[in-house]
Amino acid sequence: MTALLAALGRLVLAALASVGRVALFALDAIGHMLRPPFYAREFGHAVMQIGWFSLPVVAMTAIFTGGALALQIYAGGSRFNAGAVVPQIVAIGMARELGPVLGGLMVAARVSSSIAAEIGTMKVTEQIDALVTLSTNPMKYLTVPRLLAATLTVPVLVAAGDSIGIMGGWLVGVTRLDFNSASYLKNTVDFLEFWDVGSGLVKGAVFGFIVALMGCYHGMNSARGAQGVGAATKAAVVSSSVLILAANYLLTEVFFSA
Amino acid sequence: MIELSGVHKAFGANKVLQGVDLTIPRGESMVIIGGSGTGKSVLLKCILGLVQPDSGTITLDGTDVSRHDRDAFLARFGMLFQGAALFDSLKVWENVAFRLMRGALKRPRAEARAIAVEKLRRVGLGPQVADLFPGELSGGMQKRVGLARAIAADPQIIFFDEPTTGLDPIMSGVINDLIHEIVTEMGATAMTITHDMSSVRAIATRVAMLHGGVVRWTGPVAEMDATPDPYVQQFIHGRAEGPIPSVR
Ligand SMILES: Nc1ncnc2c1ncn2[C@@H]1O[C@H](COP(=O)(O)OP(=O)(O)O)[C@@H](O)[C@H]1O
Numbered sequence: 033m034t035a036l037l038a039a040l041g042r043l044v045l046a047a048l049a050s051v052g053r054v055a056l057f058a059l060d061a062i063g064h065m066l067r068p069p070f071y072a073r074e075f076g077h078a079v080m081q082i083g084w085f086s087l088p089v090v091a092m093t094a095i096f097t098g099g100a101l102a103l104q105i106y107a108g109g110s111r112f113n114a115g116a117v118v119p120q121i122v123a124i125g126m127a128r129e130l131g132p133v134l135g136g137l138m139v140a141a142r143v144s145s146s147i148a149a150e151i152g153t154m155k156v157t158e159q160i161d162a163l164v165t166l167s168t169n170p171m172k173y174l175t176v177p178r179l180l181a182a183t184l185t186v187p188v189l190v191a192a193g194d195s196i197g198i199m200g201g202w203l204v205g206v207t208r209l210d211f212n213s214a215s216y217l218k219n220t221v222d223f224l225e226f227w228d229v230g231s232g233l234v235k236g237a238v239f240g241f242i243v244a245l246m247g248c249y250h251g252m253n254s255a256r257g258a259q260g261v262g263a264a265t266k267a268a269v270v271s272s273s274v275l276i277l278a279a280n281y282l283l284t285e286v287f288f289s290a
Numbered sequence: 291m292i293e294l295s296g297v298h299k300a301f302g303a304n305k306v307l308q309g310v311d312l313t314i315p316r317g318e319s320m321v322i323i324g325g326s327g328t329g330k331s332v333l334l335k336c337i338l339g340l341v342q343p344d345s346g347t348i349t350l351d352g353t354d355v356s357r358h359d360r361d362a363f364l365a366r367f368g369m370l371f372q373g374a375a376l377f378d379s380l381k382v383w384e385n386v387a388f389r390l391m392r393g394a395l396k397r398p399r400a401e402a403r404a405i406a407v408e409k410l411r412r413v414g415l416g417p418q419v420a421d422l423f424p425g426e427l428s429g430g431m432q433k434r435v436g437l438a439r440a441i442a443a444d445p446q447i448i449f450f451d452e453p454t455t456g457l458d459p460i461m462s463g464v465i466n467d468l469i470h471e472i473v474t475e476m477g478a479t480a481m482t483i484t485h486d487m488s489s490v491r492a493i494a495t496r497v498a499m500l501h502g503g504v505v506r507w508t509g510p511v512a513e514m515d516a517t518p519d520p521y522v523q524q525f526i527h528g529r530a531e532g533p534i535p536s537v538r
Pocket residue numbers: 301304306325326327328329330331332333
């Protein structure tokens with residue numbers, strides 16, 4: 033019994049310690065963000081890798097989700113003669129929740145894994161040490177550009193995902209559910225308020241930060257060898273996904289609880 | 291001058307350095323020999339501050355290495371890593387010119403490239419490799435690119451971690467000559483790790499043998515053959531029999 037308690041205690045302590053380490057890492061990164069030098073080329077590269085090349089997967093996710101959402105809302109709404117609310121609910125569902133969360137999760141899968149694998153490989157092949165000996169701070173050169181790029185581009189991805197998801201709903205609404213095209217779009221536009229979309233974009237920025245932070249943190253702390261990099265990659269994807277869902281709940285509480 | 295005294299470093303239960311005392315006078319070419327896994331690479335990393343020693347002191351020109359201004363300190367060093375440690379997202383010439391394209395030593399791109407091509411030539415690589423990526427090179431070529439990067443900014447102190455491992459005998463000769471030249475002509479201080487006794491004789495002015503976490507023997511290279519130390523004798527003659535166990 034005491035052994036069990038001790039094991040549990042150790043687990044809790046280890047968890048707290050790693051939360052502390054991540055927080056220190058994040059503060060360190062933000063500190064470096066505010067001080068020169070700034071590596072513009074690395075930043076540009078990260079914007080392409082994180083933002084531009086994630087667009088296809090975010091678009092695919094959004095269009096299928098929007099379509100399925102339309103079908104489900106119609107089916108559910110019809111049970112109490114409210115099938116007509118499809119455009120409004122698809123729009124609010126995409127903008128407030130599904131756009132940012134699904135976009136964030138797809139970016140987590142795609143980007144935090146590749147960041148962790150890349151930086152982890154650099155760590156185990158002594159490239160990080162080499163950076164230091166060449167008078168270049170790895171936090172500034174590797175972490176800051178990725179953190180900034182993810183925080184700035186994921187909201188843009190979310191905006192694209194919102195629009196594409198709403199289009200998916202509209203396509204299904206018009207072709208499968210006999211909605212009038214013009215009035216579907218008018219209902220969507222009239223109904224959406226600025227904060228429905230804005231809150232989703234803020235979530236996107238937070239999720240982008242989480243994704244890059246977890247990728248960089250686990251990469252920089254990768255253990256030695258191929259196994260170390262594999263473990264770092266896995267940890268980056270799992271932790272960023274869980275943190276995104278947890279942060280989403282907290283942000284929703286803050287933004288929308290009465 | 292670099293001075294180490296009582297340097298200890300352990301990784302968990304693995305006690306790697308257990309009280310290293312060593313002095314590297316300015317302008318000397320110190321070669322570190324010792325079996326693999328004895329902590330030679332760790333020793334270099336301790337001096338550079340890439341690995342924090344558990345205890346002991348390391349000074350450069352009389353000042354503790356941790357108290358130097360970090361950027362100015364590192365600007366005096368060049369380091370060739372054991373695995374070359376090239377940045378695989380950058381072209382060969384961008385690797386070599388890395389230090390010349392950012393920070394205090396920043397030069398125009400064309401000038402940095404010209405210096406890189408010249409340094410590549412000195413390590414026996416033609417200009418056609420400049421635009422390749424490190425992944426397209428053989429291990430020995432990567433090693434030489436790493437060497438070119440280490441000397442690109444003409445450092446005062448250069449560390450070479452196994453510069454000739456994986457090279458053919460002719461290339462080893464070229465690299466040995468280069469290291470010798472850097473020390474004699476540029477007056478740099480060098481610390482080289484090698485297992486290759488012909489390299490030791492070609493480049494060393496002083497030799498130190500690391501074994502069991504301490505410096506077993508150190509002295510001028512001319513005295514190496516005459517030392518009665520059985521560890522040094524076993525190592526330089528490559529004998530399986532002797533005080534150094536062959537299973538480690
Ligand atoms: N970052 C590290 N973490 C854990 N162990 C390490 C680390 N670096 C080196 N070691 C261990 O220290 C010992 C000496 O390594 P090293 O200095 O690379 O040997 P060598 O003399 O061949 O260069 C080895 O047992 C190695 O496993």
